[in-house]
Amino acid sequence: MTTRTVAERRRLLGLKVGDGFTRHPFDEEFGVRTSGLVAGRHLKSGHRHDRHATAYYGVAPSVFRALVRRWQRSRPAAVIEEFSFIDVGAGMGRAVLLAAELPFRQVLGVELNPTLTRIARRNLTVWRALGRARTPMKIISGDAVEFRLPAGPCLAFLFNPFGAPVMRRLLTAWSKALAGRPASLDILYVNNELESVLERQPGFARLFLGQIRRSRADAIADHKIMANQPEREYASANYEDCSIWRWVG
Numbered sequence: 001m002t003t004r005t006v007a008e009r010r011r012l013l014g015l016k017v018g019d020g021f022t023r024h025p026f027d028e029e030f031g032v033r034t035s036g037l038v039a040g041r042h043l044k045s046g047h048r049h050d051r052h053a054t055a056y057y058g059v060a061p062s063v064f065r066a067l068v069r070r071w072q073r074s075r076p077a078a079v080i081e082e083f084s085f086i087d088v089g090a091g092m093g094r095a096v097l098l099a100a101e102l103p104f105r106q107v108l109g110v111e112l113n114p115t116l117t118r119i120a121r122r123n124l125t126v127w128r129a130l131g132r133a134r135t136p137m138k139i140i141s142g143d144a145v146e147f148r149l150p151a152g153p154c155l156a157f158l159f160n161p162f163g164a165p166v167m168r169r170l171l172t173a174w175s176k177a178l179a180g181r182p183a184s185l186d187i188l189y190v191n192n193e194l195e196s197v198l199e200r201q202p203g204f205a206r207l208f209l210g211q212i213r214r215s216r217a218d219a220i221a222d223h224k225i226m227a228n229q230p231e232r233e234y235a236s237a238n239y240e241d242c243s244i245w246r247w248v249g
């Protein structure tokens with residue numbers, strides 16, 4: 001067994017220039033730290049779900065904003081001010097920051113990796129100081145499956161955070177929590193690799209399935225980041241495959 005120092009445990013491969021790190025223009029514009037591409041195998045927290053983590057990568061702001069606008073046109077069960085937004089696998093918090101620009105009741109991010117959690121919390125402090133947060137926001141450290149949905153209407157956001165075993169456990173936990181409850185749950189799913197898991201889960205109806213294009217600036221930035229990966233294991237296109245789901249009980 002090797003003994004790793006605290007500094008070594010905290011370092012995530014994919015966050016240094018030598019690992020192919022390239023800064024996204026979102027970070028340059030706002031002075032936050034959400035760039036980097038950390039392969040799933042480097043995301044260790046000690047939890048049994050670590051081995052199902054896909055990767056850390058921040059969502060393209062243009063895709064996030066377009067998908068939320070599409071959701072707003074989907075006749076949600078309540079006004080946005082009543083919805084809690086939950087980023088399932090919040091990483092460094094880019095989606096949380098973007099959601100907090102909207103008047104949700106609250107914006108929560110759940111993240112399993114402690115290093116990413118720490119970085120995300122710093123980003124939230126910067127966002128508040130910039131005056132960009134219109135709503136309370138918080139990063140919760142822990143596993144998404146163990147996180148309890150807050151009372152009232154919820155909008156969950158998933159940017160392909162984990163593999164099928166965790167996705168199935170998450171949907172089962174949500175179905176149990178929502179059974180017989182008058183509240184609503186909508187899901188925004190970006191890079192929807194596990195669409196078939198949702199299709200097989202009773203109680204969820206799909207409202208939208210399609211591609212959402214990145215803005216030109218996001219496409220250029222993401223292509224550059226992907227091209228710099230030392231092992232070239234991840235890819236990006238000019239669009240993301242996305243879906244929107246609603247709990248119908």
Ligand SMILES: C[S@@+](CC[C@H](N)C(=O)[O-])C[C@H]1O[C@@H](n2cnc3c(N)ncnc32)[C@H](O)[C@@H]1O
Nearest residue numbers: 057058059089090091094095112143144159161
């Ligand atoms: C692709 S990143 C998405 C980051 C963020 N949602 C965004 O869009 O900017 C997926 C994140 O999910 C996290 N994750 C993976 N498995 C998880 C779990 N079981 N519980 C909570 N977070 C998890 C990873 O650590 C990673 O930060």
